[in-house]
Amino acid sequence: MLPSGSIFQPEEAPNRLLLHVCCGPCSTAPLRTLAERGCAVQIHYANANIAPREEYEHRRDTARAYAERVSVPFAEGAYEPERWAKAMANLPDGACTSSDGMTPPPERCRACYRLRFRESAAYAKRHGFDALGTTLSVSPYQYTDIIREELERACEEAGIRAFFEDYSPLYPETVSMSKEAELYRQDYCGCLPSKAEADRGRAFRARERAAKKAARAAAQEAEEAALEERRREQAAYDAKQAKKRAIKDALRHERIRGTEEVCIRGTEE
Ligand code: SF4
Numbered sequence: 001m002l003p004s005g006s007i008f009q010p011e012e013a014p015n016r017l018l019l020h021v022c023c024g025p026c027s028t029a030p031l032r033t034l035a036e037r038g039c040a041v042q043i044h045y046a047n048a049n050i051a052p053r054e055e056y057e058h059r060r061d062t063a064r065a066y067a068e069r070v071s072v073p074f075a076e077g078a079y080e081p082e083r084w085a086k087a088m089a090n091l092p093d094g095a096c097t098s099s100d101g102m103t104p105p106p107e108r109c110r111a112c113y114r115l116r117f118r119e120s121a122a123y124a125k126r127h128g129f130d131a132l133g134t135t136l137s138v139s140p141y142q143y144t145d146i147i148r149e150e151l152e153r154a155c156e157e158a159g160i161r162a163f164f165e166d167y168s169p170l171y172p173e174t175v176s177m178s179k180e181a182e183l184y185r186q187d188y189c190g191c192l193p194s195k196a197e198a199d200r201g202r203a204f205r206a207r208e209r210a211a212k213k214a215a216r217a218a219a220q221e222a223e224e225a226a227l228e229e230r231r232r233e234q235a236a237y238d239a240k241q242a243k244k245r246a247i248k249d250a251l252r253h254e255r256i257r258g259t260e261e262v263c264i265r266g267t268e269e
Helices: 024-036 053-069 081-089 106-126 144-158 168-180 192-268
Strands: 016-020 040-045 074-076 131-134
Touching: 016 024, 016 106, 024 040, 024 053, 024 168, 040 053, 040 106, 053 074, 081 106, 106 131, 106 144, 131 144
Parallel strands: 016 040, 016 131, 040 074
Antiparallel strands: none
């Protein structure tokens, strides 16, 4: 997760930047800061990793609608999920499987970044952009260092400048901007394995919350039972003391009555 208090340090922006964008929400604050620096940006939506197709189209349409709203040109890459699957198939065994059911494995994400950046870098080169950047670094759930490495690698291969910025300090701003703009916000990274991981993570956290709630309820129940037991003991003690007092009182009255009778008899005699 994002270290608290991280500060965004803007670089000197190129004149014409092709910005690889993964989704509408992640594009909000980066587009804002690039516009403030006078950078002419075009979005490239190259995300063959996103599945299923309806999800890909939903994210694309959200990103495009936002781009139109802020007057930023938008180009779509090729949606060829089979190309993404082929790139993943070349990974070593186990590289595609999350070990704890929540954290995506870095090898899979590295291959995924590489595929997308290569496509965007080639597009940037063909269309005469000064540099290629990416909004992937917004997310505190992504591998920022690997994003940088793969962006630089793809740009070097294509013969274009890599413009990497760590946008993760802007993440809270992307959340508020996208909420304000009522943009669709997805709940998994993009590929089907990441969907399964996110679902398992949510189920795991729900189980944890339920277990904590049950433990709190059990502790409260035990506390109430202990309190009830103390109340019962106190009541039994009070009753015993009352009985003792009653016996003492009865004896005292008996003694007083006996003394009075002796006195009366003595007077009569
Ligand atoms: S988790 Fe995200 S970055 Fe990693 S492989 Fe899947 S889609 Fe790509």
